[in-house]
Amino acid sequence: MNRDVRSGVARRLSPFHFIASFLERAGSLTVFSARFFPNVLVPPYEFGEVRRHLDELGSRSLPLAGITGFIVGLIIAMQTRPTLFRFGADSFLPAMVAISFVRELGPVITALIVAGRVSSGIGAELGSMRVTEQIDAMEVSGIDPYKFLVVTRVLACVILQPLLTAIVNAVGLFGSYVAVALESSMSWRLYWDSVVQSLTFADLVPGLAKTAIFGFIIGIVGCYQGFTAEGGTVGVGKASTTSVVVSSMLIIFVDMILVKLTVVIWP
Amino acid sequence: MALIQIRNLSKSFDDNHVLREVNLDIEKGSTVVILGKSGMGKSVLLKIIVGLIRPDSGSVLIDDREVAGMKRKELNDLRRTMGYLFQGAALYDSMSVRENLAFPLVRQEKLNEEELEERVLNQLRLVGLQDAIEKMPSELSGGMKKRIGLARALIANPRIMLYDEPTTGLDPITSREISYLIKNLQERYQPTSIAVTHDMQCARIIADTAAILHDGTLDQQGTIDVLERSQDDTVRSFFATQ
Numbered sequence: 001m002n003r004d005v006r007s008g009v010a011r012r013l014s015p016f017h018f019i020a021s022f023l024e025r026a027g028s029l030t031v032f033s034a035r036f037f038p039n040v041l042v043p044p045y046e047f048g049e050v051r052r053h054l055d056e057l058g059s060r061s062l063p064l065a066g067i068t069g070f071i072v073g074l075i076i077a078m079q080t081r082p083t084l085f086r087f088g089a090d091s092f093l094p095a096m097v098a099i100s101f102v103r104e105l106g107p108v109i110t111a112l113i114v115a116g117r118v119s120s121g122i123g124a125e126l127g128s129m130r131v132t133e134q135i136d137a138m139e140v141s142g143i144d145p146y147k148f149l150v151v152t153r154v155l156a157c158v159i160l161q162p163l164l165t166a167i168v169n170a171v172g173l174f175g176s177y178v179a180v181a182l183e184s185s186m187s188w189r190l191y192w193d194s195v196v197q198s199l200t201f202a203d204l205v206p207g208l209a210k211t212a213i214f215g216f217i218i219g220i221v222g223c224y225q226g227f228t229a230e231g232g233t234v235g236v237g238k239a240s241t242t243s244v245v246v247s248s249m250l251i252i253f254v255d256m257i258l259v260k261l262t263v264v265i266w267p
Numbered sequence: 268m269a270l271i272q273i274r275n276l277s278k279s280f281d282d283n284h285v286l287r288e289v290n291l292d293i294e295k296g297s298t299v300v301i302l303g304k305s306g307m308g309k310s311v312l313l314k315i316i317v318g319l320i321r322p323d324s325g326s327v328l329i330d331d332r333e334v335a336g337m338k339r340k341e342l343n344d345l346r347r348t349m350g351y352l353f354q355g356a357a358l359y360d361s362m363s364v365r366e367n368l369a370f371p372l373v374r375q376e377k378l379n380e381e382e383l384e385e386r387v388l389n390q391l392r393l394v395g396l397q398d399a400i401e402k403m404p405s406e407l408s409g410g411m412k413k414r415i416g417l418a419r420a421l422i423a424n425p426r427i428m429l430y431d432e433p434t435t436g437l438d439p440i441t442s443r444e445i446s447y448l449i450k451n452l453q454e455r456y457q458p459t460s461i462a463v464t465h466d467m468q469c470a471r472i473i474a475d476t477a478a479i480l481h482d483g484t485l486d487q488q489g490t491i492d493v494l495e496r497s498q499d500d501t502v503r504s505f506f507a508t509q
Contacts, residue, residue: 137357141351142343143371
């Protein structure tokens with residue numbers, strides 16, 4: 001290894017370089033994200049593309065999200081019932097599962113699954129378009145690729161995420177009922193009445209509203225990684241995996257802030 | 268006055284000085300071929316002309332307006348008058364051939380479905396691939412992709428055409444066919460054209476004039492015949508390898 005290469009590696013591994021590089025990427029992602037808002041309002045509107053992405057992304061995510069939601073609902077009920085039973089509080093099980101699912105588990109589980117499935121897919125697809133000059137081709141034909149490729153995908157994710165979460169919540173609650181029904185004689189009617197009575201406006205609205213923000217994160221991070229991909233197929237792979245890592249981290253971080261906000265607004 | 272004027276253009280990537288004080292005038296309706304070895308910055312020059320890359324210094328003037336200084340809308344308006352054939356054709360791989368060709372037209376011109384279909388079919392007939400209209404890019408060979416890329420680049424009847432290595436990766440026979448196709452389309456549409464290539468056969472077929480890019484500079488310019496007779500070592504070594 002010659003001296004230039006050694007000094008280059010040392011520079012890249014230094015904490016200062018790491019922090020500078022992180023701040024540069026964070027700033028660049030912020031600027032990229034901010035472009036969405038004026039672009040989504042200004043014509044021309046690509047409704048056909050948004051519809052196509054809704055079809056594609058929804059069908060890609062629904063089976064996995066639904067199955068995961070069902071199993072998580074089942075497991076929560078199975079894990080918590082013995083403890084509640086010991087304190088004679090097993091009748092609170094539907095309420096406990098409902099609140100934890102609608103407020104937190106449903107939105108976060110769905111978001112993480114969609115991040116793994118959709119954000120990586122968007123990163124890979126746009127990354128591939130970047131390295132094969134398809135994005136440049138769009139740009140030189142006088143068409144704004146941000147508007148056609150980014151706005152349509154992010155909008156589809158923002159619309160899709162609350163819908164998917166609502167489905168995962170419902171399937172998860174059904175999963176928990178299956179676990180309850182296997183261990184006790186509680187009827188579906190009684191279970192559902194307990195669920196409905198336990199949920200309030202403060203559970204439903206923030207739970208679903210934050211999913212739109214998660215959808216935005218999933219879409220914009222995937223698009224950003226794809227748009228800035230470089231270095232051929234290696235770059236495409238990197239864009240795909242980085243999309244999942246960054247969007248998952250952002251989802252958890254933003255969720256933490258939103259939970260605190262929700263607690264402050266609806267104590 | 269030349270339609271495209273390149274003035275003292277320089278561009279570096281880290282320590283790699285790709286273009287150094289490049290000057291070139293391209294007259295309206297003419298075809299200039301820029302010859303040079305791979306990795307010499309020919310494609311970078313084209314991308315600066317179309318505004319995809321910003322130069323470090325110098326300027327590209329089209330119709331006396333500086334490309335790097337244009338606002339996005341102005342730049343998009345200019346780009347709609349230009350066609351660009353990419354090295355790998357850059358067909359949108361999620362769209363069929365029909366959708367690839369219709370893509371710029373749908374967004375730039377108010378055409379009904381019949382007019383759109385007619386324009387797409389006409390363009391495909393010109394490149395001899397009307398039967399490929401339903402195909403996806405993954406189903407096309409390298410030569411077919413180049414033809415479709417050419418058809419797409421020319422569909423909006425551009426007044427400026429840029430060709431980035433139009434024959435790279437093709438066998439000699441297909442290269443020759445593509446070169447003659449470009450020549451025929453040049454005569455039909457008469458755009459002002461710049462082609463970058465290292466393929467001398469292609470250059471001989473399509474060029475009015477040529478220039479050699481070497482070490483970031485564009486010193487040697489003239490017709491292919493004049494360049495071939497040049498006593499300059501760089502030019503001679505370039506022609507000797509072809």
